[in-house]
Amino acid sequence: MHRLLAFLDKEDGHAPILIGPLIGAVGAVLLGVGAGNDNDGLAIAGGIVLAVGLLGGAFIRHMTMDWEMFRRTEK
Numbered sequence: 001m002h003r004l005l006a007f008l009d010k011e012d013g014h015a016p017i018l019i020g021p022l023i024g025a026v027g028a029v030l031l032g033v034g035a036g037n038d039n040d041g042l043a044i045a046g047g048i049v050l051a052v053g054l055l056g057g058a059f060i061r062h063m064t065m066d067w068e069m070f071r072r073t074e075k
Contacts, residue, residue, distance in 0.1 A: 002063075016064050020057020024050050 030046030033039075 017057070017061050020053050020055075020060050022053070023056060024053025027051070027053050 027046050027048070027050030031043055031050055032046070034042030034044070034046050
């Protein structure tokens with residue numbers, strides 16, 4: 001995971017930070033479609049994907065932005 005984040009950190013801008021929220025957005029859409037169509041399996045899968053996206057987004061933000069700031073202040 002650290003190698004993936006190091007590779008993504010080479011990209012300029014905020015693109016790596018958007019990976020988690022994009023996964024969460026897909027989960028939110030799946031959750032809504034599953035709940036609207038009375039499809040329990042799709043709604044559960046959407047909820048799980050939404051949670052993974054939100055937690056993944058927080059983790060990626062921590063590893064890309066916060067970790068770099070903490071590394072600089074520990075010198």
